[in-house]
Amino acid sequence: MNDTNKKIAVVGTGVIGASWAACFLSKGYDVAATDPAAGAEERLRKLVQTWWPTLERMGMTDDASPERLSFHASPEAAVQDAVFIQESGPERLDIKRATLAQISAAAPADTLIATSSSGIPASQIQDAAQHPERVLIGHPFNPPHLIPLVEVVGGRLTSAQAIEKAMRFYESLGKKAIHIRREVKGHVANRLQAALWREAFHLVQEGVASVSDIDAAIAHGPGLRWALLGPFLNVHLSGGEGGIEHFLEHLGPPVEDWWADLGEVKLNPELNQLLIAGVDQELGTANLADIVAQRDELLLTLLKLKAQSDLLP
Numbered sequence: 001m002n003d004t005n006k007k008i009a010v011v012g013t014g015v016i017g018a019s020w021a022a023c024f025l026s027k028g029y030d031v032a033a034t035d036p037a038a039g040a041e042e043r044l045r046k047l048v049q050t051w052w053p054t055l056e057r058m059g060m061t062d063d064a065s066p067e068r069l070s071f072h073a074s075p076e077a078a079v080q081d082a083v084f085i086q087e088s089g090p091e092r093l094d095i096k097r098a099t100l101a102q103i104s105a106a107a108p109a110d111t112l113i114a115t116s117s118s119g120i121p122a123s124q125i126q127d128a129a130q131h132p133e134r135v136l137i138g139h140p141f142n143p144p145h146l147i148p149l150v151e152v153v154g155g156r157l158t159s160a161q162a163i164e165k166a167m168r169f170y171e172s173l174g175k176k177a178i179h180i181r182r183e184v185k186g187h188v189a190n191r192l193q194a195a196l197w198r199e200a201f202h203l204v205q206e207g208v209a210s211v212s213d214i215d216a217a218i219a220h221g222p223g224l225r226w227a228l229l230g231p232f233l234n235v236h237l238s239g240g241e242g243g244i245e246h247f248l249e250h251l252g253p254p255v256e257d258w259w260a261d262l263g264e265v266k267l268n269p270e271l272n273q274l275l276i277a278g279v280d281q282e283l284g285t286a287n288l289a290d291i292v293a294q295r296d297e298l299l300l301t302l303l304k305l306k307a308q309s310d311l312l313p
Contacts, residue, residue, distance in 0.1 A: 006030055009082035011075050011103055013040050016116050017088035018047040019143040021069065024086075026052075026145070027173050028061035030068045034078035041071040051145055057300060058146075059174075075099060076106035083108075084169060086138060088116040096120055097128035104129035112166055114138030114152075118190060121183040122155030133159040136166055137180075139187055146299060148176040151187045192231075202263030204278065205271050211278025227302060228312055 006029045010021045013035040021031045021044060033044055048066050055064075072078040079085055085107060089099050096115065104113060113135045115122070126135035137153035144150075150170045154163050163179060170177040180188055200214050209217070225234050232244065239247035265271070283291075306312055 009079040009085045011087045012089035013044045019145045023145040026055040026060040028063040032078040034072045079103045079107040085113045096125045100129040132157040150175045153180040202265040212282040
């Protein structure tokens, strides 16, 4: 990014956009935000103030300040002179295309435009923009101010230079950016989640286990390892001295047998109610806000511990 201009535009300030704004502010950028919703500025500033103590604990630059946040009535005003644009508007094709047309006409020609879209591929929207080669997906994991992962995905018109520039930018924020080389629905992380959800929902539907027991099976079992290493490295460690080669040779056939037995499930009113009732029973009288606060506190501790490791990739 240009050191003489540290302005980032955040277009759309819902939960994702607001979290992005807080992240950028914590790294010493000026953030110009815009959102047409009534009361958007007040909500954004309140969220930034709420998250600021956590961001201070995570570590921020000396020049970081929530006072560097400005709010603008129009997207065109927000993106003028911006060195990077993070669009986080509604997940609707027509709105994405209209927004891209607006902001690309007003932004500097070489400014990257990243959309937080979790489902709409860049190829379906980037031709609505001027200089479509600079439009790409910069999909965060929620909440972006806390979770490091960012999935960078180009469209058919995205340049290799734009991908490289986006990767460097996100990494400069302390993010773990991964380049997804082909457009697929849901990118990578959401597809992996969806695969687990499908089997979890299936097991509940078939009466194999309760909602709370399935949550426990992950949270107190493989989820602990998954927080440290991904699926392939976990498989490698499961193979002992022989690593993944030994695992594939000796456990490959049983795993294939399990794959063949995995269920197909469709959401329906009966299953939905079963899941809702199961979660209600699991939560009991617990306060959801307290659970979120405790989760974020533990997550912050885990992130710090991971950052101190020189072995975990």
